[in-house]
Amino acid sequence: MSRKNFMLSPASCAHTDLSSQLGCHLRIHLRRSMEQQVPGGGAGAAGDCELEELQLPTLDLEHDELTEQLVAACRDPGVFRLVNHGVPCDLTARLFRLTRGLLELEPASKSNLPGYFWGTPALSLRVKELNWVEGLHVDAALTSPAAEGDEAGDAYSAFRKVVTDEYVPHMARIARKLFDALAGVDAEQRTSYLEERGGTFRAYRYPARDPAAAVQYMGMEPHTDSSVLSILNQDLVGGLQVLRDGSAGWRRVRPVEGTLVVNLGDMMQAMSGDAYRSAVHRVVAPSSPGTERMSLCYFAFPEEDAVICHPSGCYRGFSYREFREQVQADIKATGAKVGLARFRLHP
Ligand SMILES: O=C(O)CCC(=O)C(=O)O
Ligand SMILES: [Fe+2]
16 A cells, blocks of 8 residues: 655644544553553542543634634643534434443343443453443444344444434544644645544443442543544543643543533644644543443544654654554553654654
């Protein structure tokens, strides 16, 4: 397959700074050593009520000054809230309902659903044991795999249709609009740095953990996304947390009805020569009995073979395919994602 070489033009870089490569279709897990170092990291991490709120920038997708606001938010903190995004509330509600219906099936039935996973959809057993989440993974570029022709199969087909025909097109539209506003890149870069065909969708359910249990599970361990950008639609339970620099530690992201949360991924950080940030985040599963958290997440990626490079020369040119394969190899070897550090030229 041909490898294309791309570089953001200096003019566009001046006001954009795309960064962060999403490694694979998997999230990338940070080295365990980092988890130990961060305040509140590791098992038994602080629940939401114990943490200060991260005051996220709120961006209006249709605002005339979207680019300026976006650039500021992407430089710091690399996460923002999005309003006026055009995703109908009833679509979100329907998708939450369909997801819940599937994930409430008996384990024997749901484990046969296409894309069902328990724990982290990564390769390491250690990671699998750590996370307290289940979900459904959909690769939007692929046609729907056949589900069993029974009740569960029919429910899955209804879910898959809403994901593919309704929800993902909204996500792809939003990702494109944000990316183009941010990048200002030429037409070829526009299509290669953010591929149009699909992206990855995951619906998650974080069951309540038992706060008295000897082993405390995280929900989802600290990580950066490998994506260009990720769009999260969370319910009102809370649990998403972002790691801030220095001694600030973890901050909670308060759920706000009707808004989306966007975080940049590793591919965007690389595209921007480190000007934009792929924020470290995690999810703490709820601890009140009977409470569960649900979220709908969309991950936008570059074309697999487009070579990502930036005039700053922070990183050697690399493709998303290389990044993904490196992430998979690192997870297999060590149980954790190393990520962009593998491709960095200057410390
Ligand atoms: O469930 C969430 O809100 C976040 C999930 C997440 O960070 C991920 O899938 O990479
Ligand atoms: Fe993530």
